[in-house]
Amino acid sequence: MVPPRLTLVSDNTREKKEAAANEETAGLREEAPHPVQSEPEDATAHLSHAAKREKLRRLEAMxxxxxxxxxxxxxxxxxxxxxxxxxxxxxxxxxxxxxxVNLVRVAGRWQFRTAEDLAFLLERQQKEDRKLSKAALETMAIIAYHQPVTRAEIEDIRGVSTSPGTLDVLMETGWIRPRGRRRAPGRPLTYGTTEDFLVHFGLDSIKDLPGLSDLKAQGLLDANLPPGFTVPSPTDVAALMPDELPLTDEGEEDEQEELALDSDEPFEDDDVTEAPKPSGGGPEAG
Structure with missing residues (x-):
């Protein structure tokens, strides 16, 4: 007689308990809050709501x-x-x-301005005293991107002569100003933009002017540009550049002295007079 075969059934109670414990631990990990990143400290947090609102009202009124x-x-x-x-x-x-209206920063200062998307509501109320010519707009753009720049340099970039009246019109608008004089023969005037230019076009600094990609996106540049065409990075340094002289006469006199010292010609002093030679009628040496 063959004895019955016994089948061993494993008791997985311990495994079930371990699995349940693992699931519970995983649930706790999921429910655990993530560490909160510290937010930048609010410089006005110490003020009460009423005190802060009063200060904001004062700024708003000014x-x-x-x-x-x-x-x-x-x-x-x-x-x-x-x-x-x-x-x-x-x-x-x-x-x-x-x-x-929005509070915007222009030329490093603050001002309330109409929201850009609502500007069309005020178009009929705006006055247009003078429409700038194409030559004036081109000259203005060259000065903004290439400053400090002389009239001759403007003409070289445009490829045509620039009328003195064009620069006079731009100076009347208050958008450009004479910066100084170039250290070159004739000492031509150098021109740059003003704060009124930044305020009118809503720029915080001259570096906010659109670059090459922005001009292309707005359709302001021809699609077929010559190879290597670039747009200069505009700068507006208040101090004179090394190749500029001040507009005052003192600067011109200093430059004249420097040119005289650097010259190869012998130095002549008008205050030094040559001693008179003895006349031929004097006594002869014996």
């Missing part, structure tokens, strides 16, 4: 009444010592982000 952009230093007059005017301005700018 900016609204101003006829020109105001810098942070001018706005501190309406605040208390120790107030972070820049933090308050950023908060006020955020408050006006979705309104009909």
């Amino acid at each position: 900016l609204f009444a101003a006829s020109e952009p105001l810098d942070a230093k001018a706005l501190t007059r309406g605040l208390e010592a120790g107030d972070d005017v820049n933090a308050l301005l950023l908060e006020l700018q955020a408050d006006y982000r979705d309104r009909g």
